[in-house]
Amino acid sequence: MSFSKRLEDARKGFLKGDPELSAKAHDVQAIRRAMHHRERHASAGSEYIGSMVYGGLDGIITTFAVVSGVAGAGLKPEIIIILGLANVFADGFSMATGAYLSEKSEMELYERERQRESWEVEHFPEAEKEELRQLYLAQGYPEEDANQMVEIKARDKQRWVDAMMLEELNLLPADTKPLTSALVTFGAFVIAGLLPLMVFLLDWLLPFSLSGQSAFWISVGVSGLALFGLGAAKVLVTERPPLRSGLEMLLVGGLAAAVAYLVGMFLRSLGLNG
Structure with a gap:
């Protein structure tokens, strides 16, 4: 098993x-x-599932909102393609950069604190033992058990430092690489973000003579299915019921698109659609 x-x-x-x-x-x-x-x-790569799922969800929701806003404003499909693609690649790059910098900062913090703890363990071993003992006592361990646990940890410097990092600082080593996380986030954002645009892109490359409204409603259907699927896929991260998770994301994405569509209609009523 x-x-x-x-x-x-x-x-x-x-x-x-x-x-x-x-x-x-x-x-x-x-x-x-x-x-x-x-x-x-x-499982290689399983630690990046969260970046993949959430990057994809952000990609489809933001692009779907752009499509809905432009459609609500009654602008040409070409405008949808231009704004949609600009959003996909610019926002995708922004998200990937944010993921990279965030994880890199966390890794640097962990390494800096680990170096400090390692130095303290080497130069002030008795003080560090007492500090760890007090931490175990604060967690409710009997004094005898706390003393025994400290002695066991102190037999190996690496385990001792690991214990100090966890018990004192609540820090764990990262199991992902910043650059890989950034690439996964960017890839998921772009792939999912292109889905609401697919019908417009295909109609532009291989003209089907679809009306703007027909293309928009096809985009709504594709985006809705993708939102539900990605929401259900969140169970890989959250372990919640897939049906509930899928419906929640469908509702959130639908509300975002509805707001964008209504804003577009309002601007069109003001004559701002050209």
Whole structure:
């Protein structure tokens, strides 16, 4: 049994009140096999699922809002394509840059604090032991257990520093790379962001003689399906019910598009659509 399958069974057993499934997931041999499997076959790239899902959601919602606003203003499909593409690539780059800088800053903070803790452990070991002991006592451990835990951690400098980073600073090492996160975010944003524009792009490249309104409603349908699908895919990150998650994102994206459409109509009523 893989680690992910054991974890999934444990969750299902708890949620469904199924003692058999829970017991199966907590079999000692199953746990050992699952942990061994996890160490050897860790899923490459799974840590970037969040960047992929949220980048895609942002991409489709913002582009769909642009399409709706331009359509509400009654502007030509060519304007939708121009503004939509500008939004996709500019906002996608902005999001990717933000993801890169944010993760890079977190990594730099972690490394800086780790260097400090490592230096303190080396130069003030007794003080650091006492600090860790007090942290364990504050968590409710009996004094004897706290002392024993400190001595165990202090046997290995790396584990000791790891403990100080976690217990004192609540810091964990990043499991993602800033540049990879940025590229994943950008790719997901662009791919999902192009979906509301696809019908307009295809009608421009391979003219189908669609009216602006027909193309807009096709875009609405495609965007709605994509929003629901990406919202449901959030279960990979949040582990919430996929139907509820999909409907929530459909509602959020729909409201954003509706607001943009109404703004476009209002501006058109003022004669600002040329």
